[in-house]
Amino acid sequence: MFAKAIKSAALSAAVAICGALPAQATDLQFYFPVAVGGGAAETIEALTKDYMAQNPDISIDAVYAGSYQDTIAKVITAARGGNAPQLSVALSVDMFTLIDEDLIVPFDDFIKTDEDRAWLASFYPAFMENSQTGGKTYGIPFQRSTPVLYWNKEAFAAAGLDPNTPPATWEEMVEMGKKLVKKDENGNVTQWGVRIPTSGFPYWLFQGLSTQNDVILANAEGNKTNFDDPKVVEALEYLVSLSTEHGVMEPGIVEWGATPKAFFEGQTAMMWTTTGNLTNVRKNAPFDFGVGMLPANKRRGAPTGGGNFYLFKGTSQEQLAAAVDFIKWITEPEQSAKWTMATGYVAPRPATWDTPTMQAYAADFPAVLVARDQLEYAVAELSTYENQRVTRIFNDALAAAITGQKDAASALAEAQAQADAILAAYR
Amino acid sequence: MSGFDKWLGHCAALLLALLWVLPLLFAIWTAIHPVAFEARFQLNAPLTTENFVKAWQAAPFARYFLNSFVLVTSILLAQFVLCTLAAYAFARFRFPGRDFLFVLVLMQLLVMPDILIVENYKMIRALGLVDTIAAIALPYVASGFGVFLIRQAFMTVPSELDDAARVEGAGVLQILWRVYVPLAKPIYLAYGLVSVSHHWNNFLWPLIVTNSEETRPVTVGLSIFASVDSGIEWAVINAATLMTSGPLLVAFLLFQRQFVQSFMRAGIK
């Protein structure tokens, strides 16, 4: 009887297929998120295998960890259970959160030689803004992106616009948008002028608008936001006016995930979305399209986005050194070029763009250069302590204004007050 | 019932069925046509297997399918054993602390293991089971819902049957196996369905507690295509969904008579 009870308790344990192996000095666990479709996972795994073939004493277990959200949940859960990976790719904006949780170590301890310092200095400054704080480097840019404007050249021509000239300013975007809107005989819109997705993480594309209006949403220390700045309010009013006043954009919250499809289906003549979509658009757009920088207002501007490499606490110096070596290797121009071509992410070092592979690729598909050139005007993605909560507050304010529940000024003032209450503890 | 009523009833049934099967039809449509026809329902659209090939290459679905299968069956078996034993005790034995323990069991009905992820991960880690199928299963093997349902079923078994078996010299477990379990068959079926459906769908906990191809379930494979920054690729995600759910749907279509009849024979009430 008792034996039976024991047996039943052991039953489920018996289905275990394999247990976790104890880590050796140069065994590394590497979590990576996938945010751009199936091909990314294959490429990371293939690159990891290449590295291990060249470095037989280092073994890297590359673990697919879901979306960015899932990855950070998995990393923090594992770390709290005393089982953190040695390295992981996670959103660059989660840097303050990971510091606050005391989970990551800076790269500075492993930057010893001049060569190392040159490597660290070789990334685009726009990408390093989200990777450094307090004089230390916590993240190495890897799968980074920035939003650009895609336009349908055929729709432009049909509307009597020059198919090779995208709008350069806010006013032009509205004017061209009005010409591009098409309606059927019932007065229902069949083609919108422009589409700026606002679901999920509306702050990101909105940050394009706020930067163009010459205002920064949060300070570099990550403990003060600027949500109620009059220029932010103005940018939000412009976004809202696209649907309400000018009628050039679909009203309500505009879904991010359906945006490329809406573009392919001719539902919109222009769209703002990530460079991570370049490969997708090139393959699936049934018409000639153009890729340009986001339009300017007071200045040009765009946020950066995407993921960085982080190093985690709780591992030996030897393991961390091996992890840094791997990160150096995978950000080298050749590997980086493979990654960029497979995914559409922006190569984070100028050197990558000089490789023959990338030059051939850019010659064949010049649109990839737009994102690189826009980096000059790019700023850090909104990132603060308690980042996800603060951006959620900001997102809610944007959504409330877009859906007409609050006016831009009061929605943003409330958001600023809430953010202040949270961030006061970090000043 | 008049003929018109019947006709009306059938029309309503067909209409409802059409509504319910729409997501499946859409999944099939997108999976077998090129991406360009995802939202264009033209009868002359060309056919393709490209989406299946792409999905198949993106994740080891055969292995994931096997893992999911092992996972749901082992959870189900463990639940049946643990819940049956406990339910029997609660239904037919008097022992000190019984009512208190039963309240503890009912409490599990209210606590979603999903919320306790961080604490449960610590426990799994302490047991040295991270990245095993057992780790996915363990938090769910003792189910308050299962104990409660099976206890209800056992309580309706006439005690004369129990006594008669005892007079014949049957042991406690023999009585349980020969008298109680057969009479509760419909409850096992109903509960089994709830359990299998839930664990077939579970995503977050398996993702967090597993790291390797050898342990991960189908939903982790599917998530590669879901929630991507570069827009949703319906054609591929639907091809992947069909590959993993298709076998179950075909099995139901073929065996539904047996399936429904086994409920019937078991006499669920």
Add this chain to the structure above:
Amino acid sequence: MDRRDWVYGWLLVLPAMVFLGLFTHLPAIATIWNSFFSTPRGRRPKLFVGLENYQRLLDDPVFWKVMVNNLWFALGTIPLSIALALIMALSVQRAFAGRALVRMAYFTPTVLPLIAVANIWLFFYTPGFGLIDQITGLFGLGQSNLLGSPDTALFAVMAVTVWKEAGFFMIFYLAALQTIPPHLGEAAKIEGAPTGTVFWRITFPLLMPTTLFVSINAVINSFRMVDHIFVLTGGGPDNASSLLLFYIYETSFRFWDTAYGATLTVVMLALLGVLAIGQFLIFDKKVHYK
């Protein structure tokens, strides 16, 4: 009470109690305990704050919003999915051409994982080229943005829930209907009772145990099923479609505010406790398996 009963009783419940203790009760106690402390961050240990988290909860407008949403969600999905499940089961009771296919249609929600299906529904709801707009477009209607406006987002999410739940519950009714002896209804009909009366007087009461089984599941699920919200709306716009469990998820696994997440969980447990205990009492008293 005999001593052997003690031993057997304890031995029989032991395995289940061990697992319940390890994976439910200990973590749950830790959760309640944590709700009286501040959230520990890497550099700041947790501090005892008494009822401060509960005070914060009372002052939190998002909390009240998700509570109201969840109430509407439960009221909207539970009765509708149970009623539809019953109608569906009744409709395939009689043999007709294509019955196997109709049954399979009803069965699809049970098999298709929600994580995949949510993307399909997202397509249905997409303005412009989504399925709903393609159909309404045939009648000359304009675009709708069901997920993107605060007035309709919750309803759109509820529709997916009803789809999932009714198909699943249908199976239980289908099985239960098989066991009702047909002669009961026929006898009543011969005596001239109209179809409706036969249903309400004979069929429905006999289905009562199934209805209660299904309704317990439905109540629990109305607090538990949030997977599709991640894909469809992310709780937006401005929390219009956020539910209690979704908010707990966000607080615990996105904001990593574990103490406040624990506080919300305690509220949820208390709420479900009251609901479930109420139902158990009915279940225990009214339903007799014979």
